[in-house]
Amino acid sequence: EEIEAFLTDRDPRAYEKLIDRLLGSPQYGERWARHWMDVARYSDTRGYEAGGRERRFVYSYVYRDWLVRSFNEDMPFDQFTVYQLAADRVVDRDGPDKRHLGAMGFLTLSKNGPTEEVIDDRLDTTFRGFQALTIGCARCHDHKSDPIPTKEYYGLYGVLGNSFEPEEAPVVGEPKSGPEYEAYLKKLAEKQKVVDDFLNPKLAEAAEKFPELANRQAQLLGKLERADRRKLQDLEKVVDKFVADAGMEPDRALILEDRERPAPQAVYIRGNPGRRGDIVPRRFLTVxxxxxxxxFKEGSGRLEMARAIADAKNPLTARVIVNRVWMHLFGEGIVRGVSDFGVAAQKPSHPELLDWLASWFVENGWSIKK
Known part of the structure; x- marks a missing residue:
């Protein structure tokens, strides 16, 4: 029917009307959000189903919905970038734009595991996604093909290493109330008490053994016996499933925040956190x-990192995203490896075209729809 309507439309602007209608469709945002969710390794769960180690991301949908809205509203890509990496630093949590905190699911919907693996995953996703650089290759040694030294990897590692997930995710949806919600909260408190009754004595015991970590719950958790950690995960899964299935919680954003006093970051020799090398500054890639x-001087440096990526002078950001758009429209990128623009990667088939598109994109407000 749509094809027939287009073919029989005698308006000289028939083509423009069709494009405008498609760009204005709610499904436009859904389609392009799906593409970006692949870049962001979006998932509703973390961990592995094998062995019962899978856990639900209760509020993952908040990030998904934010993406759909952002593409439908044609949010400028530079702003789209900053929100996903540092919305907590630029958004008023009590203001009308607090929903943009949901953008930080880009970082927080990450893999499960030791802190070092989580940070590496977040760095890898950020730099493959926005810069098409495989900086994870510099984790244990200087990058074999690209001019990315290990010291610069750990400079960026220090940015995310000085960021943390708050215990309570901020509410970005409408608060709920009423008898049904009160009943839900009562049941939730009962289930959470089971977790607390198990965990609190274990944490107190660990704090006695490691007094230097007494005020750092996340690190104390890492000192628990493996069997205790597994038991804790099982108990927390019960709570997560109850919250997700009930659907009673107001929308919350899974964010990061800066540590009040950023800690200096050392190089981990051969990637081993037990072997510390030189202290390195938090800064962007010199290449x-x-x-x-x-x-970086502001807090963890995460906002400065985000702005360095979103800077119009950054030679990669615009090229990387227009290449991704080209790939989704035509089936193959001008650079075939859309997440690897490194020295060893395949060269662009039409470099002048890629340069022109990137320049036009920035000059026209970083608009994906245009």
Whole structure:
């Protein structure tokens, strides 16, 4: 029917009307959000189903819905970038834009495991996604093909290492109330008490053994016996499933926050956190920003990192996203490896075209729809 309507439309603007209608369709945002969710390794769960180690991301849908809205509203891609990496630093949590905190699911919907693996996953996703650089290859040694030294990897590692997930995710939806909600809260408290009754004595015991970690719950959890950690995961899964199935919680954003006092970051020799090398500054990659790129000074440096990526002078950001769009429209990118623009990657088939598209994209407000 749509094809027939288009073929019989005698309006000279028939083509433009068709494009405008498709761009204005709610399904436009759903389609392009799906593509970006692949970049962001979006999932409703973390961990592995094997061995019962899978856990639900109760509020993962908040990030998904934010993506759909952002594409439908044609949010400028530079702003789209900053929100996903540092919305907590630029959004008023009590203001009308608090829903943009949901963008940080890009970072927080990450893999499960030791802290070092989680941070590496977040870095890898960020730099493959926005810069098409495989910086994870510099985790244990200088990158074998790209000019990314291990020291610069750990400079960026220190940015996310000085960011943490708050215990209570901020509410970005409408608060709920009423008898049904009160009954839900009562049941939730009962289930959470089971977790607390198991965990609190274990944490107290660990704090006695490791007094230097007494105020760092996340690190104390890492000191629990393996059997205790597995038991804790099983209990927390029960709570997560109850919350997700009940559907009674107001929307919450899974965010990161900066540590009040950022800790210095050392190089982990051969990737081993037990072997510390030189202290390194938190700063952006010199291969992208130049040798005179300044150290990050604001909190963890996450907002500065986000702005360095979203900077119109960054030679990669615009090229990477227009190449992704080209790939989804035509089946193959101008650079075939859309997440790897490194030295060893396949060269662009039409470099001048890629340069022109990237320049036009920035000049026209970083608009995906345009």
């Amino acid at each position: 992208v920003a130049g040798e005179d790129t300044p150290d």
